[in-house]
Amino acid sequence: MNRSMTVLAAALGLVLAAGAAAVPATAAPVQQSTQGYTATAGFAGSAAEDADSQAFYQAVMTSALAKQAAHPYLKAVVVTYDASSAPTFKNVIAQSAQIWNSSVSNVQLRSGSNADFRYYEGNDSRGSYASTDGHGSGYIFLDYAQNRQYSSLRVTAHETGHVLGLPDHYSGPCSELMSGGGPGTSCTNPYPNSTEKRKVNNLWANGFAMAG
16 A cells, blocks of 8 residues: 555544544434533523524424324324434433423424434433434434433423424523523423423414414
8 A cells, every 4th residue: 555545544544433433322313413401611502503403493393294284183283203212211201291291282292103303312422412404304312421410301301392492591590491401410390481381382383374
């Protein structure tokens, strides 16, 4: 092998090694991550992250409304999720869905096939996050270490809030679900507050209007 080929092979090896380190343990689809559960100190989020979160919500709504067209008599949009790739968190995911279903009326979460989004689990230095490609495909990734450090139910309900259209607000109090890890590890509240409930109901009512 000549010198130029040796250098090229070494460079490719570095690229492949870097790529392998970034892939979640469950080999979840590689997509652009939206906001995670925590942020670095003093960081309140960015316009780009808000746009990513909005893209995930829009993709899920588009998918759910396409199915809703076959059942126009339903009073709420049904968003279907698949938790089969996150077996460790199966019960926590079900509890999170129950919390949201009892909190809002214009959208309901159901476990099933032909899902609008999926949950994955594994190890990721970024922690837990919601992700989408902006074209109708998205997922929530639940990180093992972060779910041991923080309340797993709050983490899961928070990330599911992104699916329903809510952005992060790290500076909020523990009573605000979308403040995520901002209030610290002692915060275990998994419930959206009245403002968050109202916003989700308004967003999904608009979904009905768009479908009409």
